[in-house]
Amino acid sequence: MNTNSNSYTMIYATIMVVVVALMLAIVSSSLKDTQNANVRLDKMKQILKSIHVETEGQDAEALFNTYIKEQLVINANAEVVENPANKAFNIEVKKELSLPLEKRNLPLYVAEVDGQKKFIITLYGAGLWGPIWGYIALDADKNTIFGTYFSHASETPGLGANIADKEFQESFIKPVQRKIFNDKNEFVSILVQKKSDRKASNDLHEIDAISGGTITSKGVEKMLKDCIGQYEKYLQQK
Amino acid sequence: MSKLFSEKTKQFFMGPLGKNNPITVQVLGICSALAVTANLKPALVMGVSVTIIVAFANVIISLLRNTIPNRIRIIVQLVVVAALVTVVSEILKAFAYDVSVQLSVYIGLIITNCILMGRLEAFAMANKPWESFIDGLGNGFGYAWILVVVGFFRELLGAGSLLGFKIIPQSFYDMGYSNNGLMMMPPMALILVAVIIWIQRSKNKELQEK
Numbered sequence: 451m452n453t454n455s456n457s458y459t460m461i462y463a464t465i466m467v468v469v470v471a472l473m474l475a476i477v478s479s480s481l482k483d484t485q486n487a488n489v490r491l492d493k494m495k496q497i498l499k500s501i502h503v504e505t506e507g508q509d510a511e512a513l514f515n516t517y518i519k520e521q522l523v524i525n526a527n528a529e530v531v532e533n534p535a536n537k538a539f540n541i542e543v544k545k546e547l548s549l550p551l552e553k554r555n556l557p558l559y560v561a562e563v564d565g566q567k568k569f570i571i572t573l574y575g576a577g578l579w580g581p582i583w584g585y586i587a588l589d590a591d592k593n594t595i596f597g598t599y600f601s602h603a604s605e606t607p608g609l610g611a612n613i614a615d616k617e618f619q620e621s622f623i624k625p626v627q628r629k630i631f632n633d634k635n636e637f638v639s640i641l642v643q644k645k646s647d648r649k650a651s652n653d654l655h656e657i658d659a660i661s662g663g664t665i666t667s668k669g670v671e672k673m674l675k676d677c678i679g680q681y682e683k684y685l686q687q688k
Numbered sequence: 689m690s691k692l693f694s695e696k697t698k699q700f701f702m703g704p705l706g707k708n709n710p711i712t713v714q715v716l717g718i719c720s721a722l723a724v725t726a727n728l729k730p731a732l733v734m735g736v737s738v739t740i741i742v743a744f745a746n747v748i749i750s751l752l753r754n755t756i757p758n759r760i761r762i763i764v765q766l767v768v769v770a771a772l773v774t775v776v777s778e779i780l781k782a783f784a785y786d787v788s789v790q791l792s793v794y795i796g797l798i799i800t801n802c803i804l805m806g807r808l809e810a811f812a813m814a815n816k817p818w819e820s821f822i823d824g825l826g827n828g829f830g831y832a833w834i835l836v837v838v839g840f841f842r843e844l845l846g847a848g849s850l851l852g853f854k855i856i857p858q859s860f861y862d863m864g865y866s867n868n869g870l871m872m873m874p875p876m877a878l879i880l881v882a883v884i885i886w887i888q889r890s891k892n893k894e895l896q897e898k
Contacts, residue, residue, distance in 0.1 A: 462756070467767075470771045484782040607727060607794075608727040
């Protein structure tokens with residue numbers, strides 16, 4: 451057979467595209483439910499990690515229901531939204547961030563760890579190559595950071611991707627638990643600074659940036675400021 | 689068995705590990721070698737993933753080689769690689785979600801690896817499936833060992849750890865030792881690869897260009 455003729459080439463390409471497209475479609479649709487369940491469980495695991503509850507297995511849902519006592523939807527004026535369109539867990543922060551501030555529905559998880567209330571805020575922002583996101587848990591004083599969790603879609607491995615490492619996440623609470631409000635109860639967020647620009651390693655409002663991951667580090671800084679900033683009024687009420 | 693592992697097939701496997709290494713001799717796959725070698729772990733994962741994908745893509749293309757129209761052969765190769773990578777990534781997402789999160793960008797990066805296209809075009813299009821499979825394994829491992837060596841030195845000297853475990857004791861840091869930040873930057877990967885090329889060429893006179 452002449453494999454160089456135009457008609458052969460056309461037919462070959464058509465069949466190939468149809469076969470591959472069909473195969474990918476079947477794989478994708480048959481695995482969709484399992485994947486969605488995984489995404490849901492993974493979100494629960496991420497939220498739990500911000501309050502230092504580590505889980506690997508399928509028990510994330512049970513643990514989540516044990517620790518997370520309340521899931522609220524609030525707005526920027528610190529009012530709890532009654533009957534929101536989406537439950538807190540289903541709110542996509544990415545979409546909310548594109549709305550004007552007063553129209554946003556903000557998810558807030560209230561957890562209880564060792565009898566202490568913790569407030570968990572969802573974070574979403576941009577890194578160097580793609581989105582970054584995370585959760586930050588605050589103590590009952592709505593100021594002191596209890597724990598953080600960060601992840602990313604496509605930051606550079608070994609550099610920006612280190613925001614997903616324990617070391618970076620623990621720098622928010624070690625050697626001191628950082629605070630997001632200053633003494634005058636003004637929102638200052640957390641600055642992610644180069645080591646040489648930092649005043650002291652125990653400064654309450656600064657942490658070390660990742661060397662070689664400056665843009666991702668600044669992305670984290672902006673994400674903290676923007677996302678926690680939405681809750682400013684709520685968090686100021688002590 | 690003797691036919692399966694003849695002298696020639698052995699050469700298909702051993703060649704890419706040394707004198708015909710895809711990175712140091714053919715200088716292919718450099719972009720991913722820069723991107724994933726800042727730490728040892730991603731380098732290992734990338735090495736293993738590329739080995740598996742290049743071996744199986746080689747087999748598929750080799751089986752199809754007599755039917756592929758010459759004018760669209762690159763597109764056919766690309767479709768095979770992309771489909772293979774997509775299916776693997778979908779399956780991982782469904783059944784090994786944690787692994788797929790860890791691999792994140794690497795899976796996508798495999799599609800763009802020049803070694804794959806290079807082997808499909810240069811070898812699988814002209815050889816039988818078994819030889820193609822061996823050639824894929826050889827080139828995959830040839831790629832992997834360079835990545836591991838570069839990743840080893842970059843993580844050890846750049847972060848003082850290996851696979852995330854601290855190797856250089858705290859007392860060294862207390863005495864004034866500090867991690868080399870340059871090691872974490874992509875240019876250092878190029879310099880390390882160049883050092884490997886240098887060592888290899890000074891040992892193998894036949895690789896030296898006149």
